[in-house]
Each structure stands twice: as C-alpha cells, then as structure tokens.
Amino acid sequence: MTLSLEWIDEREGGAGEREEAWMELLEKLLRIAGEQEGVTKGIVTLTLTDNEGIRQLNKQFRGLDKPTDVLSFSMLETVEDEPEIRYDDEYETVETDEGDEEDDAEQAEAESTDLSDPFADMIGDIVISVPRAEEQASDYGHSFERELGFLFVHGFLHLIGYDHGDEEQEREMFAKQEAVLAQAGLTR
Incomplete structure (x- = not known):
C-alpha cells in the first residue's frame, strides 16, 4: 500500500475537468507532505463541498453554526469516551x-x-468548502490552486497530529505547510 488520495464531490453538479486538474495537484501535495512527514502509506479522503455542507459538519462536530474553510477528521487519533467500533x-x-x-x-x-x-489504512478525512476557498484566494490575492493546496496540506497535517493551539505550534505547522507548497511551486 502507498499513500493515496480518494475524493468525493458533494457540490451540486459534481466534478468536472477543472476538478480533475485539482486532484493531480492535491495528489502531488499529498506525496510531498507525506515524504516530509515520513508518512508512506495510508488513505486520505477529500470531500469537496459548499458553504452549507461544511456549515452543517462544523455545527455537528465542533458546535459552531457557521461555515469554515477546512475540517479534518483523523482516524489516527482517539478521543475520550469514543465508542468501540x-x-x-x-x-x-x-x-x-x-x-x-x-x-x-x-x-x-x-x-x-x-x-x-x-479502516486500518485510513488516515482520515479532509473536507474543503470550495466557495470559501475561492473567496479566500481572492481576499489573499493569490491563485485558487494555492489556496486549495494550503487548505489541503493544512488538513493533512491535522490528520497526522499537528495543531496550532498556541503560537509555537502555529509557527511549526505553518512553516511545514509553506515548505510543502513551495516545493510544489505554489508560492504567493
């Protein structure tokens, strides 16, 4: 088994040629990030959704009734009082x-x-709101591909245990993200 990406498009109308190009980019980013972090096998599932879809997940799993850009659900972590599967x-x-x-x-x-x-091979799930990524790319003045890549790598790092709860953790995580994006040619 190698490190692989599976994806689902939940948006109305689904995926098209544009999304196929995104998947090539995201597979490349997964390979780079995996190499950087020593993750050589496993499955990452990516779901592309809209603001309403991610809002519902954000409310259900984080108690926040608002859309966000990316959510990560790790299969590597366990939480207290997790039910036996x-x-x-x-x-x-x-x-x-x-x-x-x-x-x-x-x-x-x-x-x-x-x-x-x-599910032993599952690393976890990443959910990205495409409209939110488009808005943020415009707000930050860079390409949509860079924003999508940033959100994907951010989500992947969360899956394997990184967080940004304090300044030191944030610096470390964001430096790792930027290194992956730079290696893929996705600079600001």
Whole structure:
C-alpha cells in the first residue's frame, strides 16, 4: 500500500475537468507532505463541498453554526469516551486454504489483522468548502490552486497530529505547510 488520495464531490453538479486538474495537484501535495512527514502509506479522503455542507459538519462536530474553510477528521487519533467500533461478520471471517498448518496460521493471523479493521489504512478525512476557498484566494490575492493546496496540506497535517493551539505550534505547522507548497511551486 502507498499513500493515496480518494475524493468525493458533494457540490451540486459534481466534478468536472477543472476538478480533475485539482486532484493531480492535491495528489502531488499529498506525496510531498507525506515524504516530509515520513508518512508512506495510508488513505486520505477529500470531500469537496459548499458553504452549507461544511456549515452543517462544523455545527455537528465542533458546535459552531457557521461555515469554515477546512475540517479534518483523523482516524489516527482517539478521543475520550469514543465508542468501540464493531464490524459485522463480513469483516471478521477469515478463510484459509488447506495446507501447511503453520503457514495457514500465519496467513490467518495476517488476514485477521487486516480484515478485523477495514479502516486500518485510513488516515482520515479532509473536507474543503470550495466557495470559501475561492473567496479566500481572492481576499489573499493569490491563485485558487494555492489556496486549495494550503487548505489541503493544512488538513493533512491535522490528520497526522499537528495543531496550532498556541503560537509555537502555529509557527511549526505553518512553516511545514509553506515548505510543502513551495516545493510544489505554489508560492504567493
């Protein structure tokens, strides 16, 4: 398994040629950021939405009834009082061919590990409001691609544990973002 990006477009009308070009850019940014942070495998899911879609998520998960630019939902972090996830039999059943018992036991253990958690390869989900990214690109005087890239890398860094709760953390996280964007040629 390698580091990969899956994406969903929830906006009315869905994705078109313009969005296909964005995905090439975002895959490049994911590869650069992954290399920078030593993340070599896993799946990141990106959802493109509108201001109403991200407002609903922001309200549901953060208690803030307003749109935002990007949200991240890490599958690597656990939170206090998180419910146990149970999978149906489809994911828990492991079948092996008859043969060498030792090899079968090792294979069953490996498959059981992989199948017992179908989300084991998931790093997390990033949700970006495209209209908000367009507004911010205009406000900041740079390209939409740079803003989209900034939000995506910002979201990815949150997925792998970075935060910007204080000035030191913010400096570190934003320096990492800028390094990735510069390597991809997305400067201001």
